Amino acid sequence: xxxxxxxxxxxxxxxxxxxxxxxxxxxxILYPFFTSVDYRExxxxxxxxxxxxxxxxxxxEMGRDMMVRMAWGGRVTLSVxxxxxxxxAAAGTGIGVLCGYAGGRIDSVIMRxxxxxxxxxxxxxxxxxxxxxxxxxxxxxxxxAIAGIPPFVRLIRGAVLEISGSAYxxxxxxxxxxxxxxxxxxxxxxxxxxxxxxxTTSVADALTTCTILGYIGVGINAPTPEWGALFDNGKYLxxxxxxxxxxxxxxxxxxxxxxxxxxxxxxDSLSIGGGEV
Amino acid sequence: MFGYFCKRIxxxxxxxxxxxxxxxxxxxxxxxxxxxxxxxxxxxxxxxESLSFLQQYGKYCWRVFTRLDFGRxxxxxxxxxxxxxxxxxxxxxxxxxxxxxxxxLGVPLGVYAACRRGRWQDTLLTTITTLLAxxxxxxxxxxxxxxxxxxLRWIHVIPxxxxxxxxxxxxxxVMGAANVAKVTRAGMAEVLDKPFILSxxxxxxxxxxxxLTHALKNALVPAFSxxxxxxxxxxxxxxxxxxxxxxxxxGSAMVAAIRSRATTTLLACAVVVALIMSICSVITDLLFxxxxxxxxxxxxxxxxLRRRSGR
Numbered sequence: 001x002x003x004x005x006x007x008x009x010x011x012x013x014x015x016x017x018x019x020x021x022x023x024x025x026x027x028x029i030l031y032p033f034f035t036s037v038d039y040r041e042x043x044x045x046x047x048x049x050x051x052x053x054x055x056x057x058x059x060x061e062m063g064r065d066m067m068v069r070m071a072w073g074g075r076v077t078l079s080v081x082x083x084x085x086x087x088x089a090a091a092g093t094g095i096g097v098l099c100g101y102a103g104g105r106i107d108s109v110i111m112r113x114x115x116x117x118x119x120x121x122x123x124x125x126x127x128x129x130x131x132x133x134x135x136x137x138x139x140x141x142x143x144x145a146i147a148g149i150p151p152f153v154r155l156i157r158g159a160v161l162e163i164s165g166s167a168y169x170x171x172x173x174x175x176x177x178x179x180x181x182x183x184x185x186x187x188x189x190x191x192x193x194x195x196x197x198x199x200t201t202s203v204a205d206a207l208t209t210c211t212i213l214g215y216i217g218v219g220i221n222a223p224t225p226e227w228g229a230l231f232d233n234g235k236y237l238x239x240x241x242x243x244x245x246x247x248x249x250x251x252x253x254x255x256x257x258x259x260x261x262x263x264x265x266x267x268d269s270l271s272i273g274g275g276e277v
Numbered sequence: 278m279f280g281y282f283c284k285r286i287x288x289x290x291x292x293x294x295x296x297x298x299x300x301x302x303x304x305x306x307x308x309x310x311x312x313x314x315x316x317x318x319x320x321x322x323x324x325x326e327s328l329s330f331l332q333q334y335g336k337y338c339w340r341v342f343t344r345l346d347f348g349r350x351x352x353x354x355x356x357x358x359x360x361x362x363x364x365x366x367x368x369x370x371x372x373x374x375x376x377x378x379x380x381x382l383g384v385p386l387g388v389y390a391a392c393r394r395g396r397w398q399d400t401l402l403t404t405i406t407t408l409l410a411x412x413x414x415x416x417x418x419x420x421x422x423x424x425x426x427x428x429l430r431w432i433h434v435i436p437x438x439x440x441x442x443x444x445x446x447x448x449x450x451v452m453g454a455a456n457v458a459k460v461t462r463a464g465m466a467e468v469l470d471k472p473f474i475l476s477x478x479x480x481x482x483x484x485x486x487x488x489l490t491h492a493l494k495n496a497l498v499p500a501f502s503x504x505x506x507x508x509x510x511x512x513x514x515x516x517x518x519x520x521x522x523x524x525x526x527x528g529s530a531m532v533a534a535i536r537s538r539a540t541t542t543l544l545a546c547a548v549v550v551a552l553i554m555s556i557c558s559v560i561t562d563l564l565f566x567x568x569x570x571x572x573x574x575x576x577x578x579x580x581x582l583r584r585r586s587g588r
Contacts, residue, residue: 119505119558123513124550131535131543132303208413212513215415216520216532231415235521238419239427246423249416256412 007269014265017258024255028074031067039068040223048241057247060233070247073225078255080141080210085203087145092152092202093195099153100160101183111157114150122147126209127218138220144209148202155198156191163190193270200263204256211252227252278566278573285562289555294338296551300544301334347545357545360530365549368519368526372511375446379453379507384500386454387461391496392488394466402458409455414517418448422521435523445518449511456507457500464499468492494568501564508557512550 009015032039043063051058057066095114099107117125122144129143163169169186177185213219214228227248234244340346347357390402409417421444425431432441468474469492477487516528523529527546534542566572 119509119554121509121513121550121554123516124547127531127535128300128303128543128547131538204411208411212413212415212517215413216517216528218532218535228413228415231419235419238422242423242427245419249419253408253412253416257408260407260411 004269008265011265011268013261014268017261017265021255021258021262024074024251024258025078028071028078031071032075035065035068037065037068039064039072039225041065048237050241051243058241058243060230060244061237066230066244066247069225069230070227070251073227073230073248074251076138076220076224077207077210077214077227077252080138080144081203081207084141084145084206084210085148085199087142088148088152088202088206089195089199091145092149092198093156093191095149096153096156097160097183097187097191100157101164101179101187107157110153114153117146118150120147122205122209123212126213130213130218140210140213140219144206147209148205152195152198152202155194159191159194160187163187193266197263197266200259200266204259207252207255207259282559282563285559289552289559290342292555293341293548293551297338297341297544297548298334300547301330301337304540305330341548347548348541357542361527361545361549364525364527364530365553367524368512368515368528369553371445371449371518371524371526372508372515375449375453375511375515376504376508378446378450379457379511380500382450383454383457384461384497386458387500388465388488388493388496390458390462391465391469394469399462403462406455406458406462409451410459414448414452414514415521417451418518418521421448441522445515445522445524448518449514452514453507453511456503456510460503461496461500465492465496468495471495497568498565501561501568504561504564505554505557509554512553 041064043059045063046055046059047061047063049055049059049063055065055067057070059065060069095110099110125147126140126143129146130140133139133142163186164182169182172182172186210219211226211228211231214226214230215232217229217232219228220226231245231248231252234241234246234248237244337348340348345358347361349356386402386406390399390406393399425444426433432444435441469488474487474492477491478484482491515526516531518524519526519528520532527549530542531546533539534546
């Protein structure tokens with residue numbers, strides 16, 4: 001494990017991505033504490049300003065400070081993305097281990113269900129959940145999480161099938177290990193790194209869906225900023241003040257690239273370490 | 278084979294009915310949805326109120342499948358069918374063109390990357406395709422608009438002529454092609470490692486011949502197996518792109534329906550989307566059999582092509 005983590009920290013791209021991502025998260029959490037400006041504060045005398053010392057990222061069409069709005073938007077967007085990504089990871093890993101280890105009818109029924117979920121576009125699932133569970137309160141999170149489960153289950157199930165067919169698991173079983181023991185000692189250990197890699201993908205997907213929903217005006221309610229919604233706001237001023245839409249878009253893309261590099265870094269460090277996966 | 282596809286096409290009906298049932302059940306079970314939303318037909322409300330849940334469901338399905346009748350909104354005079362037909366046609370045109378362009382662009386790119394495996398062309402293409410496949414459509418739209426509409430002024434921000442109307446197709450194609458190129462590259466790289474490629478090369482066939490006539494056939498199998506997920510991706514993407522370019526397609530109908538809480542419209546849109554996705558899945562199977570002749574034999578015994586072949 002030590003060797004693997006050393007391999008990860010010797011990968012410059014992965015470390016940069018990790019630091020950048022942590023930096024963005026810290027900025028979003030801490031910045032609102034260090035400024036006296038409220039993200040809802042409307043000030044028409046200062047509307048549509050370019051970046052200045054008072055407003056580091058300028059102001060929008062209602063004179064609201066963009067920097068604070070970006071930080072608050074980041075809080076909303078990133079927490080929804082990470083939360084739904086982790087729900088998908090936890091549920092997907094659990095179901096995947098169950099499917100792979102139980103096999104038989106349970107496996108085929110659950111996999112049919114997963115096929116059915118996977119055939120519905122994730123965005124639509126999120127929209128329908130949001131609509132039916134009450135709009136504007138971030139309820140689409142559950143839709144996003146559910147849409148993220150099937151790829152997890154497929155990946156983990158495949159890995160579990162491979163591991164539980166290997167010789168040492170058979171030996172352990174022959175020595176009288178119960179299924180629970182095998183899963184806890186051998187299967188989970190081997191599956192967790194793969195789940196971590198897939199989790200970065202699923203958080204990135206959730207981030208995409210969340211910002212798209214905010215962008216088309218379906219996600220979080222209007223006064224609360226959200227990166228996708230901020231982008232939509234700035235879109236109408238594309239010709240005159242492009243920074244209003246470019247900054248949210250760049251933040252979204254940077255986060256997604258970081259998550260992707262992070263996943264790649266974990267994968268590379270594992271193959272260098274010569275692990276089972 | 279003919280029989281199999283007849284069965285697949287007939288299976289679309291229960292699939293769509295399951296989607297309708299799911300939405301009906303969610304609407305009935307969840308708190309905060311008043312019974313008014315359960316009534317898809319504003320013209321015969323008194324009659325509807327006496328119907329039970331299953332009767333309402335049956336009536337809705339019957340009307341949809343026999344007359345394509347989706348009812349109408351309380352706020353609108355026109356039946357939904359007319360509006361949906363127009364909007365679906367717009368979305369399908371954009372989606373169909375971009376799916377076609379996606380494959381025409383994605384497959385050659387994937388093959389090229391696989392042939393240059395390990396060199397800088399491959400690294401560059403792999404990085405670009407992975408990024409393009411994962412960033413939201415509106416970020417791509419923004420980048421293209423900033424370049425072509427604001428800086429170069431080749432196109433208008435608000436569509437005005439036929440060139441502007443092609444822009445959504447270009448954006449969707451970029452997204453889809455990235456995905457297809459990724460899958461094709463992986464498939465092609467796998468095929469190029471197979472022993473038969475080595476033996477064909479050692480028989481003296483040119484590299485071009487080996488790749489284009491022998492390897493490509495095998496590499497197309499994974500590329501076409503993602504056909505339905507590419508369709509899903511482009512359908513979702515078209516919702517976003519329609520919003521960006523204010524195209525009046527299915528996606529904007531959906532967004533408008535959500536904003537005004539018009540359940541009838543949303544339900545109808547969901548039915549249309551489910552229908553489109555089911556048809557895409559049938560087309561995927563057809564393409565799959567076309568590129569993989571060995572499946573034709575197993576077809577008679579298999580209920581699910583893609584699962585049988587390990588995808």
